Amino acid sequence: MKISWLHTLLVGGWALCPLGAAIAGGLSVEVQDPEGNPVQHAVVYLLQQDGSPIPGAAGTAVMSQRDSRFVPPVIAANRGSRITFLNEDSTRHHVYSFSEAKVFETKLYAREEAPSIQFETPGHVALGCNIHDWMAAHILVLDTPHYALTDASGTLQLEDVPAGKYLLTAWHPGTPPRDLWKQGVQVDEAAGATIRAVLPIAAPLTQERQLSPLELKLRKATSGQ
């Protein structure tokens, strides 16, 4: 399970890479919590030094629902990107968001329907499923094309970043907005040292569904047949 998440994450990561202009160097960032544990699913992105947006092309992404979980649980996307909600389960899902950046809901949909939503407003969009309370996912809509997500080791590479001065921000859905890690960085051709970002995680990501005994029984009986 974990391995397949990691794989998806990496593929997702590399898939975004060609979007950046291949002029200068990159950045290596390692995200840890205050105890020094690696933080996965953290989004690290660059803004202009004064925090203003960096224009970039919109992309697409897929937020799958597999085994009544959002996969991946966190997606970062450039403003205007379109994200497809791919239902890989046999059950239907009802994805919603009441976040300011994007309030939406998809009516009950099945595998083949795969609604696609465009996110035009930067910000944090918290996703839930109205049928499955435990399902939670986050989409960070950014005003920059320079972003990446940490892997299981809490590290990431920002490639093809034009040399210059940036505001480096580390974000995680479990970190209160006031505690976000921000730091000004100089990007040049010479590859610099790895930057370490520390994020306090108030609410770890979890989609651990609590199967009720009745549900377990139901499932077992079904698979048995």
Add this chain to the structure above:
Amino acid sequence: MIRYSFFTKVTLVIVGLLSVTLITISLAAMYAIDSNLKARVQRELDTGARVFLQSLATRTSVLQDKVEVLAKDFAFRRAMATGDQATVESALANHGQRAGAGAVMWLDQDGRLRASTHHDASGSPPFPFPVLLDAAANQSATGVINLSEGLFQVVLVSIRVPHHIGWILMGFPINDELAQEQKNLTQMDISWLYSNKRDNLEILSSTLSAGDRAMLSNRTLPQLQEAHVEGILNLEQRYVTRLQELDGAGAEGARALLQISLDEAYAAYRELQWQLALIALLALLVSGVSALFLARSVSRPLEKLRAASARIASGNYSVEVEINSGDELQLLANTFNSMQRDLSDREERIVYQSQHDLLTGLPNRTVMLDRVETAIARARRENKAAALIAFNIRRFKEINDTMGQNAGDQVLRISAERLRSSLRATDTVLRLGSDDFLVVLEAGDAESLRIVGSNLIAKLSQRMEIDELQIRVNYMGGAAFFPEHGDNVEDLLRRTDIALNMAREHHESLHVYNNGEDEQHLRRVQIIADLPDAINKAVMFMVYQPKVSMVDRRASHVEALVRWIHPEFGFIPPDEFVTLAEQSGNVKILTHFVIRTVICQLRAWQDAGLHANIAVNLSALDLLDHSLPDVVQAYLNTYKVHPECLTFEITESALMQDPELAIRVLNMLKKNSIRLSIDDFGTGYSSLSQLKRLPVDELKIDKSFILHIEPNTDDAAIVRSTIELGHNLGLKVIAEGVENEEAWELLDSFGCDFVQGYLISKPMKPDDFTSWWKEHSAQH
């Protein structure tokens, strides 16, 4: 005597024991009920407390579910997530109302109040119950909070979209309604208490009565905690009490006081107590009555046995004790009856033995009076005659002595058998003593009694064979008849006895009592009784009759004769009273009196110059007393009188009883120089050979030969021969009873030595004799 009867004791013991048992049981039951009840109530309270807590938890859960429904509502969540205040408030109020909440609140994700039914939420003040928030930790929580209008059970539910964006809170009032509801469920009294400060208790709601509630409000928390430990709280009623702390955030100040009235619990048992008391009373009554019956079933037979014992003690063996109880008492009664019969048999045997002579089987002396009385009474009733005949064997002693005791017994047995076989059934024969038999007869008249008596004697006197010897036993009988000889038993018995004595004395075979014999008998008895006094008090006196010598006519000898003038009977012949003295054993003192008087007289006369020899008559019994010579000698010595002045006259018959002893005594007297003379010579049966052996000096010819003596008669021949005989044996001869000159002349011609009689002088008192002697001496 009996302080407490068996009856009372048994009744008291049984009733007492039962009372003690019942009281003990009742007390034990009461105690058990009491402790049981307390334990039971305590258990009920514990159970109730669990139910109470469970109901509270259930209520919380139900409430939570209700709130959760709202929290899950998509539209509501959207309203909350999008900050749609109006929608949220309206939804809260709407759902809250439907769920029965008394308070609703909305908290944002930072725990600030966005809306509240109990607070001013403008400006989003912090939620005033941070404890609850802490407990919730971005999730749901339940607890108790104290709002202005009272305690509320609250549910705080997190709203998620899907991340936590705040809470909604619903509060449900803890009020009297809830308390009552819980009371209905748990059967306990429930009071909800709140205390901010430790000792300040606030009763928020209660199912207690107003009075109890008022009393409870005066208690402090420590007091209630103490009551919780003790288990009992006394208000108007007694309560088993538990102070229940509550789970849940914010519940610190809130407590539920759970109580069950002990008094009410007891009330259920009051009826049981009454029933117990009633049962005890009934049991006492029944046992009392049973005890009465039981005691009576024992005490009545006991009383019967006691009465029977008393009857037996008084000698009545005839009534049987009748007890049919079929138990040990009946056994006792049977034993008692058999004992009574045995006693009766034994007594009969003893009485028979005591009333019968073992040798002959005849009734003995003990029943004599009874038998005689019975016979007399019957004769009197039937106007018949009856006889008492006493039989005696003549010389029975000789039979015993010569043939042996055994032969004597056989004689008695045969006699008894003869008497018995000769009598009719109505007659009685008794053996009174050794050879004394008494027959009680009935007959029509005295004559036939006489015949019967004679026949009896005849039959008794037939020969009988004893030890192969044919012997004839001589019987004598004395009879007295009723009513001829007396009409009472005492007289008849005495007179029968007199008659028997008469028969003995007169050698008759049957002497029938003659009227008057009893008086003679009585006279003799009287005389015997008066004898000792007459002797000792010198009522008796001596008279003296001179004996005159034929040779010189001198009165040198005198015979002393004793005289007794009885105050009642007058002159009593010496023969009579001397015989009676002999029979009654008084002869010794009489003899001594006479000898002493005579010796004394000798002394007096000798002093007066009158010298004479005085003769004293000795009785036959005197001759059997070998101390007599010494006594005589003592008197002689005392009065200094010469023994030759004393003559003892002894009759022939007196010598006959024990000649050897008599001769020995006479020899001793003779040795003492006392003259001895044979009195009444010629009337006895003494042989001449015996006469030869006697140490006598003189013969006195009996007056029967002298009184009518005439020449050429037999008397004259006898007298002459006797005189000659006497002279030939060397004895002086004296004749008494000389009353005329002819007799004198004749005796003189025969050569008689002395004469005595009225011709010379009557017996005289000493003074008269002295005068007579002087005159006589002067003449000769």
